[in-house]
Amino acid sequence: MADISQRKQQHLELALQNESQGRGELFSDVQLPYKALPEIGLNDVSTEVELLGKKIKQPLIIGSMTGGVEHGKLINANLATAAAECGVAMGVGSQRAALVKDEVRETYTVVRKFAPEIVVFANMGAVQLNYGRGVEDCKQIVDMVNADGLYLHVNPMQEALQPEGDTNFRLLIPKIEKLIKEIQVPVFVKEVGSGIDVDAAQKLVEIGVSGIDVAGVGGTSWTWIEGKRLKNENLTKWFADFGYRTDELIPKLAMVKQKAKLVASGGIRSPIQGLKAHLLGADYYSAAWPFLRPAMESAEHTIALIKDWEKGLRIAMFGCGMEKWY
Numbered sequence: 001m002a003d004i005s006q007r008k009q010q011h012l013e014l015a016l017q018n019e020s021q022g023r024g025e026l027f028s029d030v031q032l033p034y035k036a037l038p039e040i041g042l043n044d045v046s047t048e049v050e051l052l053g054k055k056i057k058q059p060l061i062i063g064s065m066t067g068g069v070e071h072g073k074l075i076n077a078n079l080a081t082a083a084a085e086c087g088v089a090m091g092v093g094s095q096r097a098a099l100v101k102d103e104v105r106e107t108y109t110v111v112r113k114f115a116p117e118i119v120v121f122a123n124m125g126a127v128q129l130n131y132g133r134g135v136e137d138c139k140q141i142v143d144m145v146n147a148d149g150l151y152l153h154v155n156p157m158q159e160a161l162q163p164e165g166d167t168n169f170r171l172l173i174p175k176i177e178k179l180i181k182e183i184q185v186p187v188f189v190k191e192v193g194s195g196i197d198v199d200a201a202q203k204l205v206e207i208g209v210s211g212i213d214v215a216g217v218g219g220t221s222w223t224w225i226e227g228k229r230l231k232n233e234n235l236t237k238w239f240a241d242f243g244y245r246t247d248e249l250i251p252k253l254a255m256v257k258q259k260a261k262l263v264a265s266g267g268i269r270s271p272i273q274g275l276k277a278h279l280l281g282a283d284y285y286s287a288a289w290p291f292l293r294p295a296m297e298s299a300e301h302t303i304a305l306i307k308d309w310e311k312g313l314r315i316a317m318f319g320c321g322m323e324k325w326y
């Protein structure tokens with residue numbers, strides 16, 4: 001069976017295949033309120049927003065992706081350099097590997113070398129709270145990257161299809177609640193591609209999470225990736241689109257916004273989709289996959305892409321007569 005680093009390497013290789021991506025265009029039914037007479041100037045548009053007490057230049061969080069694997073250090077270094085240059089937030093990939101293997105810590109800590117000021121989210125699977133990990137481990141991973149927030153991912157479908165998956169998801173809510181009370185930073189809960197359902201979101205908001213990151217169906221399919229690792233074509237096919245579509249979930253989850261932030265993710269492939277998600281209720285949007293290839297190339301490629309996202313958002317907001325995000 002693959003160890004954590006081997007598994008992460010296989011994840012990267014499979015994620016890079018176009019087949020790992022959802023089929024069908026998200027948000028195609030949502031019409032932006034274009035205004036032929038926007039009554040503002042392009043230069044009046046501000047894409048800036050606040051996230052966890054810091055200003056970011058556009059409402060974009062680069063999704064949690066990597067660390068704990070050979071390529072991870074370079075990818076995280078390039079993502080961090082670009083995030084710092086462009087003033088956006090980023091998540092690191094699951095840090096469980098660094099709790100197990102000291103020698104891979106640098107693949108995560110490199111982020112702060114290149115981006116001392118940006119908003120960074122630490123990351124761990126919530127299910128690990130049922131497999132011997134607790135508040136102290138979470139404090140350790142937060143300190144490791146001097147994180148502004150902690151992303152706990154919930155991924156029952158990915159774990160169920162993973163050859164070496166951790167599948168006991170019983171009674172996690174009280175453990176997450178204890179963690180929220182005892183950890184020093186805000187906790188956001190994210191899925192990885194099947195979506196956070198309304199019932200789960202309500203329970204999470206009740207116990208005090210600061211944010212819900214949708215990660216619905218439509219982008220990277222972790223069920224497809226794990227199905228491929230299982231080498232089981234039936235399971236791969238049956239579960240590739242299992243869960244809730246991102247564009248259908250966001251309006252249903254907008255009710256969490258009285259108490260927590262809502263992040264649209266899972267197949268967000270342009271700032272136009274990001275703006276549509278915002279009109280449906282999201283506070284921020286996050287994308288992982290679009291930044292993977294550029295980050296494997298160089299910081300410059302990544303910067304060019306993130307700048308396009310900012311420019312695209314500015315133009316789209318202009319076209320809708322929106323001077324500000326809120």
Ligand SMILES: Cc1cc2nc3c(=O)[nH]c(=O)nc-3n(C[C@H](O)[C@H](O)[C@H](O)COP(=O)(O)O)c2cc1C
Binds near residue numbers: 092093123220267
């Ligand atoms: C290569 C890769 C690795 C990922 N690793 C993690 C991870 O370690 N932890 C996590 O919470 N999500 C992880 N994700 C999931 C993303 O953060 C995101 O929720 C999901 O891919 C949906 O966004 P997308 O469609 O923009 O890729 C990973 C995604 C990719 C593409």
